[in-house]
Amino acid sequence: VTEPVDEPLMGTGSELGALRRWLVELRATVERKADGLSAEQLAARSVPPSDLSVLGLVRHLAQMEHYWFVLTLSRADEPRLYVDDGDWDAQFRDAVADEAVVVEAFATWRAVRARADAVMDHLEPADLEFVWDPDDRRGSVRGALIQVVYEYARHCGHLDLLREAIDGATGE
Amino acid sequence: MSDDELRGEEAVLTDYLGHFRRTFERKCEGLDAEQLARRSVPPSTMSLLGLARHLAAVEYSWWRRVMEHDLDLPKMWGKDEHPDADFDGAIADDAVVAEAWVTWRAEVAYAEEFQASHPMDHLGQHDDGPIEMREVVVHLIEEYARHCGHADLLRECVDGRTGQ
Numbered sequence: 183v184t185e186p187v188d189e190p191l192m193g194t195g196s197e198l199g200a201l202r203r204w205l206v207e208l209r210a211t212v213e214r215k216a217d218g219l220s221a222e223q224l225a226a227r228s229v230p231p232s233d234l235s236v237l238g239l240v241r242h243l244a245q246m247e248h249y250w251f252v253l254t255l256s257r258a259d260e261p262r263l264y265v266d267d268g269d270w271d272a273q274f275r276d277a278v279a280d281e282a283v284v285v286e287a288f289a290t291w292r293a294v295r296a297r298a299d300a301v302m303d304h305l306e307p308a309d310l311e312f313v314w315d316p317d318d319r320r321g322s323v324r325g326a327l328i329q330v331v332y333e334y335a336r337h338c339g340h341l342d343l344l345r346e347a348i349d350g351a352t353g354e
Numbered sequence: 355m356s357d358d359e360l361r362g363e364e365a366v367l368t369d370y371l372g373h374f375r376r377t378f379e380r381k382c383e384g385l386d387a388e389q390l391a392r393r394s395v396p397p398s399t400m401s402l403l404g405l406a407r408h409l410a411a412v413e414y415s416w417w418r419r420v421m422e423h424d425l426d427l428p429k430m431w432g433k434d435e436h437p438d439a440d441f442d443g444a445i446a447d448d449a450v451v452a453e454a455w456v457t458w459r460a461e462v463a464y465a466e467e468f469q470a471s472h473p474m475d476h477l478g479q480h481d482d483g484p485i486e487m488r489e490v491v492v493h494l495i496e497e498y499a500r501h502c503g504h505a506d507l508l509r510e511c512v513d514g515r516t517g518q
Contacts, residue, residue, distance in 0.1 A: 200486075204493075204496050208496070229395055229511065231510060232506075232507055232510050232511075234507075324363065328366065328370055328495065331492070331495070332374070332496065332499040333499075335496040335497075336499040336500065337503060339500040339502060339503020339505075339506070340503045342398075342503070342504060343508075347395065352398075
């Protein structure tokens with residue numbers, strides 16, 4: 183089910199608006215690619231030898247949005263989602279065919295998106311130039327937003343092929 | 355992340371688009387015509403060669419048709435008559451492979467020159483109405499990234515290679 187956009191997007195004709203519109207569309211794409219699948223299908227490694235699954239990618243996208251919007255842009259003091267002790271593969275490996283794991287993953291992803299939206303609601307176009315310095319790596323709000331958009335887009339490419347291999351479904 | 359990100363919208367978006375164009379090219383490196391044309395993730399009909407032809411057509415359509423206000427220009431690969439011609443015509447033939455890369459590189463060069471000589475709010479003409487160049491660049495980053503996602507799995511299924 184595609185979640186409604188609960189408020190108007192920032193004005194068209196702006197860089198922030200363009201990036202945010204794409205993020206809204208790509209999140210909806212992920213929802214569509216996961217729609218109607220059982221826990222078993224969601225957890226299936228449907229394009230071997232790849233170890234990617236739809237469920238693993240939903241967990242990874244929640245982790246990725248949380249990292250950029252909550253940990254980086256909001257500087258919240260929280261552990262990184264699904265990556266205990268730097269175990270990067272856990273977000274994919276532990277995406278198992280279990281109803282409770284599925285429910286938790288989608289609830290977490292939606293909650294992270296709401297927090298990310300709240301961060302974006304407070305951004306003004308000039309904020310795109312803002313520079314932070316986490317871990318001694320310089321970056322900009324602009325760079326963070328672009329990175330979120332292209333991470334989503336690349337993983338939507340994975341989801342296209344994973345889903346088609348599960349049940350033949352294709353489309354945007 | 356790099357200091358490049360501190361140079362403003364145009365430089366940053368241009369860098370990211372260039373990054374994904376190069377990423378796609380690298381995903382296809384070192385493969386012969388048969389491997390490039392292989393539909394390695396069935397039942398999908400995609401192949402790396404099909405993606406190269408598709409991306410050439412995408413560049414051509416956005417820059418020569420939309421941004422140049424020339425929507426009457428015929429689509430590439432005869433896609434007006436046969437919308438899937440980019441993928442369907444991607445056959446394991448060295449001449450087809452060579453043509454795809456020459457065409458894609460020419461369209462990328464055209465795009466880079468056009469973009470460098472126009473402002474980000476330059477208006478193109480899309481079927482749905484006017485569109486700013488910045489929207490086209492963001493769209494292309496998104497489209498290349500998604501196709502790089504396809505290329506990730508296609509390549510892994512051809513020879514196991516991952517990464518980039």
